[in-house]
Amino acid sequence: MMQFMLLFSRQGKLRLQKWYVPLSDKEKKKITRELVQTVLARKPKMCSFLEWRDLKVVYKRYASLYFCCAVENQDNELITLEIIHRYVELLDKYFGSVCELDIIFNFEKAYFILDEFLLGGEAQETSKKNVLKAIEQADLLQENVDFQTRLFAAPT
């Protein structure tokens, strides 16, 4: 099971964080700081996996963003790497050639997509189409609500 996922920039700025295990804020900050440091210090040709405390950290860099997941020891590292990739694909499809700024300004959307893809630390839905469909439907609903409120607001 995935323990947590972090997205941070090359400058070490945290962009997204998702924790699947209950931890205190203090602990989360400590872990984030340590991991960001460790990962940023690694050279490009190095292995994408880290043994860190009793967990395994799998990370990958996409342009200026690092995607970093911590999984349990018996979990498959390569598939975790592909989970990251699938998430990037989803973001890319949704935002249309996604860049760091999209994630900064629309981080709540990025979280929504993540929640449709991973739930409770496990891959919830691996079909790209289905994930996007779920997101679109929620967005569509919002459109309708907005439309209705405008409709009702108009006469007054």
Place this chain on the structure above:
Amino acid sequence: MSDVVEKTLTALPSLLSLDSQPGAAKLSSTSKLGNLIRGITELTSKHEEEKLIHRELASIKEQVSSPNTSMRQMKELMVRAIYCESLGYEASFSYIHAIKLAQQGTGLEKRVGYLAVSLFLNENHELLLLLVNTVLKDLQSTNLIEVCMALTVVSQMFPKDMIPAILPLVEEKLNHPKEIIRRKAVLALYKFYLIAPNQVQHIHNKFRKALCDKDPGVMTASLHIYLQMIQENAEGYKDLTASFVSILKQVVGGKLPIDFNYHSVPAPWLQIQLIRILSLLGKNDQRTSEIMYEVLDESLRRAEMNHNITYAILYECVKCIYTIHPKSDLLEKAAKCIGNFVLSPKINLKYLGLKALTYVIQQDPKLALQHQMTIIECLDHPDLIIKRETLELLFRITNTQNVVVIVEKMLEFLRMSTDDYTTIDLVGKVAELAEKYPSDCVCFSYKNYTYAPDNEWFIETMNTVFSLSGDTMQPDIPNSFLKLLSEGFESVEEDRKLRLFAVDSYVTLLKGETGKLPQFFLQVISWVLGEYSHLSEELKPATVLELLQKLLDRKQTSSETKSWALMAMTKLCEGRAGVSVAQQVSETYISSMDTVLRQRAQELQHLSQDSELRARVLPRDADLEPLEVDSSLSFLDGFVSEALAAGAAPYKPPHQRQEELSQAKVLSLEPYGLSLPISMSSCSIADRQSPTLLSMSSGLSGDSTDLSHKGGSTTLKFEGVKRVWGKEGYLAQKESVEEAVQVEAPSPLRSTSQQAEVVGSHSQTPTLTPTPEPEQEKQQLASSLFFGISSQSSVCLMGKSGPTPQRFRRKAKGQSSSSGATEQMSNSVVFTSTTVDNLLCNNPPDSTITSEVDVSSSKHTSELPQGLTAANGTCDIEAELTDSDLKGSSPPLSGDNGLENADPDPHENLDKPQGVCLSSHLPAELSGLCRSEITPLCTLQNLDLSACHVHREDTIVLVVFITNSSDSAVQHIRLDLDSELLEVSCVSESPAKDVRSVAVYLYSLTVRRPAVHVELAGTVSYQVPVGTPQTAQFSYKLPLTAFIRPLTVSTEEYGTMWLAFSHDTKQNLTLINDGQEPLVATLNVLRKKLQLHVVEVIGVEGILACKLLQDQPCLMHFRVHEGALAVWLRSPVPDLPDCLIYHCQRALQEH
């Protein structure tokens, strides 16, 4: 539904274009979040950022608490608050507003509210309780999106104690028509299973239904639960192996919709999950393993594309193949696969290759030989992760010949390591190796042309370990080291040499710079000097005393170390000089603030003056009779029971005290007037503290076995080593390796010459041309590392894989015989369950027994996955529908609620007069016994069926009455009964001879697997002289209590049994308060209603015992605690405690 999808898809491009403007320029120009973000990026210093954020937070705070803020604005504010929090600033004032937003908002607002809650709070946060109502409301909403949101938040975080409040609603969602809702509901249940397994135990059948879901997504989600459950108890799910295999077969065969493909590999996540499940099921089980060989082979074959995802599947396959019962051709393929990984130029794959090697190396040491050059290279890899993994690999292949080199490599790594976690781990491993090998090295050293591990090596290695580890070491390392020194080995002379060497080396160390030595090490040194410095002839006690005194005087020395040093001095202070030093030192410390130090100083003072007493207290070279330590402190039992009798509170272990403290804060489940299941509402399930142990000596001795068990854990871990190995295939091949290493080594490299660019520079021809110098070094290293794996491998590795030479004579009393007994029991359970399957399979195909048993029977499930693809892969339908088998299997799939139809509530149409007259037909030997009411089972044209069960002391007898109500004679009455949970055997039949007579059938029942209620399904068939044969189905339900009998045991027997049982459950029940002593009253009710035996009642505690027929005991411990009754049940039978708890609750409620 397809309309909705259509619409969504057409709306998609327009939606995307809204959001896809690069850099989100649209947003940033208007929104406040955009302004904030841009503001921050423009700042130059951390200080300015802080100021800006604080200003921002203040403004957010003001607006959120204003009553005029609309939900839409609130949403916007919440997003900003999330942003500030993610920058590391606290915005706790907004938490409550996030909950409010989730409650009151609509659509996106609600969604942001839920998101904020899940980001702000963790599952232990108390504010989360306020979310429960909102979740409840949304779960019942007609808006699917809202249900989805609620399920999403539930599967991320939900207060454990509140699960019962929403569980029925989530369960209901498993039947929802939309697959996305079913999927999320399954994941929510998975989450519940993880945090509170007991609470979802009753819905395991529904998990099976989810596994058979026609939507692959829902099925995939259910695998998470299965993986978890199988990890905990593989035996219970063996019957599903065929189903998992057939699902995997279909996935691999590309039968899933193309949507599930990932880079043209079909559903890789699903494949990996299934392979992991299979490897758990096939572990140590040849029969189950055989079922999966074919599909694993196919998986290996199909995964040939050069992409990460196929490697991920391959890696999982390899691990699986080496975990399950071995099959030689699969192993060969897996070994080739590992080779591809190890030799890959991609570093990630190389890493996994090393990991896979580490995993399989003990079974197949030859593989390490094949890749030895790669391993050597990895040992010097610039990436520490690779290096570390290589050491891990070497650690697994150490033997007497290579231990020195491997330990040296590990120490080298330790010197560079900066990470505490790695250091602790490695130090432990080095110490383990060092302690394991020196004993038998002596005999090997002559033929060893590298270095032999000997006394010097051992002491020096340990010195390095101690000084490198700093103070982060696990304390058992110095302990076991000292134990080793004191207990010694076989040869007295060797022992003396070892100790002498230690003393000499420590004296040298103490004479040098001691500032950097860790405290642990100083303590070890002190002890050794105190105990053994007399062995050295040239060393005078005065010198040692002086060194110790110097140690005492140092500022950095901790007071614990000082007391070790004082102890050592007490042993050494003889002669005039010694006494004077002792006096001097003791005077300094006799007034110390530290009580332990003061104590030691006192001892030193007194013993130094009285040499006779000292010789008695601290005898030199005492016969090291292994001290019998009564760790259970049983000699205090008398004292404890006296104190208890005098009214002292019973002892609670610290963890329990803490638990109780935290429980004081827990809310009760009552406030929500929800339709909770009756069983749940009366008890607070959260309250799971363990009842105090009765003051039974046996209760405590349990701890002592635990201790010895822990003690044994420092020995080498041989997990995953199967001794089944070598019987076929591999030992035979090993002979080919028996050539010298140097010859063997290069050949595999050549054979894989297509990978030559990777290892090309290192590949060697077997001819004896001189090799370049660095190569030679590597070769040398290789030969020293892999020495003993080649020619002697069968002796060293295989022969030793079991009990490796242990230096510590630890008593392995951890494995008590009781665990063996339970094992046997579970085996027998398996055996019986397989026979059931066979029974079911032999049934004629047209006899569809309607009951939930269908879903789980192997016959049906094995075919379910076919139905699954048929429902999804539209292209396959025509092809598969012609298959009549498929059609035949589909009804049980959808119709598992046929149970209700087939089972009319027996109490509703209870026919009393009939019951009275039927009872006269009871056989004489049963008539006087306690029995249930006679309930009608089913009515046919000519026959009426009724049944009751009769409690006998040692069995339960089911009596079925068949009454011929018509005027025509009935022939060939056939009655078949079957149940998954029960074993049914026919005792007697007395067929009716005449018209209007009653036939009585007797069956004796035994519980195969406990459940709250056990159910029988039956078929009756008969023939009337004219007309076609008739059949009808019926079912009969009995509560588990019918099978419970009192178990008469003494308190002592109870004590020993208690410890032996592994399955337990704890819960709080309500006490009955009707005038008399509540505990006694409650226990009396339980005793009467459930037929329990009260073993003993002491004060506020009571112990009861019962057995499930025939003789499966269950022990119960009751304790009154804060107005509730804390119950703790234990039994060797899984599920029995849980079922009994349920009946206890019912019994108390009905009272």
